[in-house]
Amino acid sequence: MSEIVHFINGQFVSGNSGRRQxxxxxxxxxxxxxxxxxxxxxxxxAVEAASVAWPEWTKTPALRRARILDKFxxxxxxxxxxxxxxxxxxxxxxxDDAIGEVTRGIEVVEFATAAPTLLKGEFSENVGSGVDSHxxxxxxxxxxxxxxxxxxxxxxxxxxxxxxxxGNCFVLKPSERDPSASLLIAEWLREAGLPDGVFNVVQGDKxxxxxxxxxxxxxxxxxxxxxxxxxxxxxxxxxxxxxxxxLGGAKNHMIIMPDxxxxxxxNALMGAAFGSxxxxxxxxxxxxxxxxxxxxxxxxxxxxxxxxxxxxxxxDPASExxxxxxxxxxxxxxxxxxxxxxxxxxxxxxxxxxxQDKQGYENGFFIGGTLLDxxxxxxxxxxxxxxxxxLSVVRKNSYREALDLIHSHxxxxxxxxxxxxxxxxxxxxxxxxxxxxxxxxxxxxxxxxHSFGGWKSSIFGDHAMHGMEGVRFYTRIKTTTTRxxxxxxxxxxxxxxxxx
Ligand code: NAD
Numbered sequence: 001m002s003e004i005v006h007f008i009n010g011q012f013v014s015g016n017s018g019r020r021q022x023x024x025x026x027x028x029x030x031x032x033x034x035x036x037x038x039x040x041x042x043x044x045x046a047v048e049a050a051s052v053a054w055p056e057w058t059k060t061p062a063l064r065r066a067r068i069l070d071k072f073x074x075x076x077x078x079x080x081x082x083x084x085x086x087x088x089x090x091x092x093x094x095x096d097d098a099i100g101e102v103t104r105g106i107e108v109v110e111f112a113t114a115a116p117t118l119l120k121g122e123f124s125e126n127v128g129s130g131v132d133s134h135x136x137x138x139x140x141x142x143x144x145x146x147x148x149x150x151x152x153x154x155x156x157x158x159x160x161x162x163x164x165x166x167g168n169c170f171v172l173k174p175s176e177r178d179p180s181a182s183l184l185i186a187e188w189l190r191e192a193g194l195p196d197g198v199f200n201v202v203q204g205d206k207x208x209x210x211x212x213x214x215x216x217x218x219x220x221x222x223x224x225x226x227x228x229x230x231x232x233x234x235x236x237x238x239x240x241x242x243x244x245x246x247l248g249g250a251k252n253h254m255i256i257m258p259d260x261x262x263x264x265x266x267n268a269l270m271g272a273a274f275g276s277x278x279x280x281x282x283x284x285x286x287x288x289x290x291x292x293x294x295x296x297x298x299x300x301x302x303x304x305x306x307x308x309x310x311x312x313x314x315x316d317p318a319s320e321x322x323x324x325x326x327x328x329x330x331x332x333x334x335x336x337x338x339x340x341x342x343x344x345x346x347x348x349x350x351x352x353x354x355x356q357d358k359q360g361y362e363n364g365f366f367i368g369g370t371l372l373d374x375x376x377x378x379x380x381x382x383x384x385x386x387x388x389x390x391l392s393v394v395r396k397n398s399y400r401e402a403l404d405l406i407h408s409h410x411x412x413x414x415x416x417x418x419x420x421x422x423x424x425x426x427x428x429x430x431x432x433x434x435x436x437x438x439x440x441x442x443x444x445x446x447x448x449x450h451s452f453g454g455w456k457s458s459i460f461g462d463h464a465m466h467g468m469e470g471v472r473f474y475t476r477i478k479t480t481t482t483r484x485x486x487x488x489x490x491x492x493x494x495x496x497x498x499x500x
Pocket of ligand 1: 146147148149150151155173174175176204205206209210224225226227229230247248249250280281385387413454458
């Protein structure tokens, strides 16, 4: 059984925690790897390596840092499929989907290669007589990324390319459920010329996370995961004086207006609800058709498409949807369908009946696509994030009712409206209290040069990820005011300096 280790100070190391956890191939249900779980000593070693590397790295010209990232980007393009295969084998998502994930990550690396431009400061001449003023952005020091299982390459890449480009050193703590992608990333950064200690990986669970969040040399923490843990990281980290951005869970609604192109909306829902087996923070998990007649037509169109979903192992090119990540998660998703049924929702398509009969995959963590109709606001399958291939239909009679529904939910990550009515779309864009909005776009994930982040319980902290928000998060500004002898006033002045 192969062992997944840490990457500290440019070396692959096992540490001495003696703790480890199985890593499963979700398609076979077999644990064919194990991951070492760090203790405090391992975390201290990684933070120490990053602290030692920082003074030189932050003084390295931004263009030189950018060139290393540019080489790393080229390596990623060359070995895209290799990284995607590793992701698929531990996460379960289809190879196409994993390639898409890595591609979205590479876009952030491309963005970060503009470091010299991104770090340009501001200069004001003659703010007073003979006085000039300028602002620069400086790095913070050691930054930490704690990431979820569902995007083992893309979510880390929302963070470290911008952190490194702006002169920080980084310690990544990936999900213990699919940890291998982090080591390929570390190896390829080293190959691209990144100095030892600038990027480190500690594998682990709560013990590693708590050691990182409590470490006094850690200046900033980027977290992505479930809301309860995001809140915990934000509260603990900020209480220790750290800068924290913590992105949490989601329940994304898609409104379908009566004038929408129904075929387009149905196909959009299929991809957005069942792609990656619903294990995406931007997955659409609630369809809100406006009017009963439209709801009937939508359910009728969705039903056969969901029944015909091709569910299989990630590496089978015919598969449209893979398994869930673990047996525990399969159990959790199943129990949400049970509770929806018990609370009165109509199970139009029941994924619990799905049996994977492909040889060798009978014990994989598979479930079929599920459609729940007549879901009500008070049901736990509506209120909570399921994070599986379960689409709930909540029927509403007007656009206003649909908008109120969205506003009543605690999560506000992404949302979409499908309509041909420019007036409704414009109102939605302006009024909806959600961070990422699509108009006839079901998964409106912002590009790398914009920023990713929801509202309400989907985020804790003031900064979204990547784009200029990422640059702001990973830098602090310094403003310097200079005066030269020609502008020197002769007499001491005791009042607050003003232009006069
Ligand atoms: P998770 O919260 O279980 O784990 C995230 C990270 O936190 C992992 O690295 C894990 O090791 C660590 N962790 C878990 N329990 C911990 C604890 N008790 N104390 C300290 N650290 C702990 O999330 P997950 O199941 O890996 O990922 C799915 C979740 O992530 C979903 O809720 C999804 O919506 C969310 N997510 C959100 C976004 C976003 O942008 N808002 C993006 C991707 C995923």
